[in-house]
Amino acid sequence: MKKLDVCLSPELLGTYNLEGRIVVVIDILRATSCMTTALANGVEKIIPVATLEECRLLQQQGNLAAAERDGIKAEGFDIGNSPFSYMEPEVKGRTVAMTTTNGTLAITMSRAADEIVIGSFLNLSTVADYLLQQDKDVLLLCSGWKGKPNLEDTLFAGAVAERLQGQFTEESDNPMMARTLYAAGKSDLLAYLDTATHVQRLHRLNIRKDIEFCLKSDVYNVLPVLKGDFLVKMEFQVVE
């Protein structure tokens, strides 16, 4: 049987073997929700980079530049980290260089994996269906908040683990812990997340509308995957 594990923070990645695996990178608030939204709304490709400097260099080369640090748009960049920015007609057909506090770093750290795909509630079923159809072990990687596990990424890992249950062997206690938390919160994720510290921090930044959107399941059926240095939309048919 295929194997499934959940890594609650990139700081724990050293204890996992990524070789031959599909890694699903998760940063619900808001990097991977933005990536999903961007590719669903016509952005051609995304270049995830770890540093502001790389992002600025790519901006100078004519790309749109999205940069967030500590929840707000970094100075001098075109856009911040709101999924609604990617619904504007100006972004269609563009290449976006993107750096965020946690999510793009998690992608950079997963380079040893066989495949890197992007997960968010917005494309939950698409991600789960894809993982079920592949013949590969899976690691769900939560980006967390500055090295610490956080609730919203763990909840999404739990949502995917629930969909995969019975089809994968769970390798540690972490998938079960994530499933349990998701089961406790899924009837009203927004209310449940109101108890989370990171969400409280984002509330102070007045982005409640973003949070509500990022918690919606299955708004899009796109699967962002890393091809070389770019995140692009993978064409993928669900086999019924």
Add this chain to the structure above:
Amino acid sequence: MKKLDVCLSPELLGTYNLEGRIVVVIDILRATSCMTTALANGVEKIIPVATLEECRLLQQQGNLAAAERDGIKAEGFDIGNSPFSYMEPEVKGRTVAMTTTNGTLAITMSRAADEIVIGSFLNLSTVADYLLQQDKDVLLLCSGWKGKPNLEDTLFAGAVAERLQGQFTEESDNPMMARTLYAAGKSDLLAYLDTATHVQRLHRLNIRKDIEFCLKSDVYNVLPVLKGDFLVKMEFQVVE
């Protein structure tokens, strides 16, 4: 208000500031349960060491030596990692050098803390009462399994966080996540833990009796604390 956080694995310790804090080291199966049992049953002091070599050296100097790796007693040592070993009359008044796969390493890694105390279900109320009475921030440190968070240590962190709720500010989502898991499992911890991978591993080693014992709450009212290189019993009165 005093601050509380939970660290789900020693691998995440770098993201926490230990200065001025009480760190509660947790390794339910079975290091910290053994330490609690040992001091409650007359062991004079425990020397936690990270390596088998240090443990062997202390054995040669006339101490009892307890060493476990991968769930079983390491060759050439006096005792393994069963709490029942510490109920034998021969251990009374002795000094025990102890090394285990995860728990003693977590102690070694916490040296920057203001105080290090040992937590297990066996002394749950004593630990919680002590933390409530001190005027210090607290970090509950789960030893996990080879770097990964595990269920049983997270459950105990949740049990303590539940006792401290309202008296401490929770600094990240981790105390809330641990409390939620404890709430889901507390009515029958043994049945709940049967779903855990580490427990399944230990079952294969035939230590069900140990596991049942390690999940009992408030068997002892001792508080093991680190003084210099030794774990000793702290005399401590609950103020009603």
